[in-house]
Amino acid sequence: MPELPEVETIRRDLSRLIMGRKILDIATDSPKQVQPSLVEVKKATVGAKIKKIERRAKLLQIFLSNGKILAVHLKLTGRLLVRKRDAPKDDWQHITIVLSGNKELRFADLRKFGWIRLIKDKKELEKLLSEFGPEPLDSLDLKKFKAILASSGRPVKIVLMDQKKISGVGNIYANDALFLAKIDPRRPAKKITEKEVKKLYQALEKVLKAGIKFRGASDQYYLDALGRKGSYQDHFLTYGREGKKCFDCGGEIKRIKIGGRGTFFCPKCQK
């Protein structure tokens, strides 16, 4: 599922593939995913050129030459694909943005949770982005991280995945970071010791960078902008490894639920 490394991979792909192209048309068979509406989005974007593409948390922003912005959230199964116009339809293709140069930017989404939203100006974008906590590979320094953990009695894994507190971390990288730091995901965040906080901070950075290096985790549905799989799933430490051996101590990886989400960890070495 697209988390920070997956969305960042797509951002880099798109920057290379569709920069400077003009939007010629937009179509959808899933109107709820185009916000506020297909008509309004078309009115505001057709004729404009793509100027730059940025990412904040798991949200992509496509900046246009007329000052408008298209925000894209992939949620669980969203894909952004750049194809030639005559390429065969993609699986679950629901939004088609026709571009100059015989290209299309396609939004495909099995579960239809994702969306593309028109943002009128920088002010509206700032409001949307202000909800997000600091970026783990940028604005989140150790001091802030410490304060964030100290501020909550919820399980540390929940805090890592809380977008208001820290941006971009989802289930896969939260599990693996906690494994590297040898911390039990159920522990109240505020009970994590100073030494452990530092370990977790470094572990988070390490797993996210690995995720980017391997171009994301294609465990289920994730593909990059050219429809290629990433390979971080070949390097999962805990995620999806229920019943398998812990790479560290040889113990058995367990699966439990925290906050209704599947959680993988080694009870023997994560304390």
Add this chain to the structure above:
DNA sequence: CAATCAACCTGGGTGC
């Protein structure tokens, strides 16, 4: 205000 939980969806898997 924090925590919990259903809802949004669909395909894949399970059990009868």
Add this chain to the structure above:
DNA sequence: TGCACCCAGGTTGATT
């Protein structure tokens, strides 16, 4: 083989 049922997960919004 068919069918009911459950589950996955990011985020929102309602409820406690």
